[in-house]
Amino acid sequence: MSLYAGIEAGGTKFVCAVASDFDTILKEERFPTTTPEETLPRALDFFRRAEEELKDQHGAITSMGIAAFGPVNVDSSSSRYGWITSTPKPGWKNTDIRGYFVREMNVPVGFDTDVNGAALGEGHAGAGRGLDTFMYITIGTGVGGGIIVNNKPVHGLVHPEVGHMILKPREGETFQGVCPYHSHCVEGMCAGPAIKARWGTPGDQLPDDHEAWDVEASYIAQALMSYVLIISPERIILGGGVMHQRQLFPKIRKELKTLLNGYVDHPAILEEREDYIVPPGLEDHAGITGAFILAAGAAHR
Known part of the structure; x- marks a missing residue:
């Protein structure tokens, strides 16, 4: 008997949970992401209470997975592995989030970006299931993307930062x-704060037929065009708060077809297929599911 501990560490909120397997959450708690000094001990307290309550029936926590907002260091050979690095989130720059739980919990801790975690979750039981190569992109407070190739998250020099590609401004x-950091990047033009800054109103308060959504779709599609041409994903999953505006999906599919202009000769693009650019299958549980997968990987390393 054993338990997995998982953290989806978002820039807005922490999701902490304990599970007996990837799909069976036994206890969960969500709370705002404030400062490291407040947030990390609060998460630790949750896991200690949950373990005490569950260990007689399910055993002790044997490993943990953290899927964290970034940028982060995902190089397991680095002395700064598991650190949140150059984040614009106030107070969190150069935070050793993984090391904190390794020291306090004394268990193996798997670590990756929040979007790679969500991508792993979607690959296990969501919209990426059965695919070798796909993308999970979140468009919310910020924009980030997890890229799965041959069933593994893509890492390299650091990790993909699909939210900071420069876009061509629309006419006028x-x-x-x-x-x-950048003018006219995907995050700067498409994230929730960009919508509010441009229109003076949060996106969830704009009507479905507002011109904001045509502007939003045009920029998102421009970003997706680059991803399609560079990565050639079998599916693109679009999550995050902005993508709760479901009227965006057909607009994005249509705009992507227009931008590619027949160059990618595949029915997924040419027919604007609804199974190519899709919402998450797990909705808000993708990230924490991915954290459990990271925990399992750490346990067997």
Whole structure:
């Protein structure tokens, strides 16, 4: 008997959970991401309470997985492996989040980006199931993407940062975006704060037929065009708060077809197929499911 501990460490909220397998959550707690000094001990307290309550029936926590907002260091050979690095999130730059739980919990801790975690979850039991190569992209407070190739998350020099590709401004565009690092990048033009900055109102308060969604779809499709041409994913999963606006999906499919202009000769593009650009199958549970998968990997390493 054993338990997996999982953390989906988002820039807005932490999701902490304990499970007996990837699909069976026994206890879960969600709370705002404040400072490391407040948030990490609060998560630790949850796991200690959960283990005490569950260990007689299910055993002790034997491993943990963390899927964290970033940028992060995913190089397991680095002395800074498991650190949140150059994040714009106030107070979190250069935070050794993995090391904290290794020391306090004394168990193996698997670690990756929050979007790679969500991609792993979707591959296990969501919209990526059965596929070798796909992308999970979140468009919410920020924009990030997990890329799965041959059933594994892509790492390299660091990790993919699909939210910071530079986009070509639309004709007559005056909005520079909200990213503190780059003008006209995907995150700066498409994330939730960009919608609010451009229109003066949060996206969830705009009507479905507002022109904001045509603008949003055009920029998202421009980003997807690059991903299709570079990665050639079998499916693109679009999650995050902005993508709760389901009217965006047909607009994005249509705009992507227009931008590619027949160059990618595949019915997924040419027929604007609804099974190519899709919402998450697990919705808000993709990230924590991925954290359990990371925990299992750490346990067997």
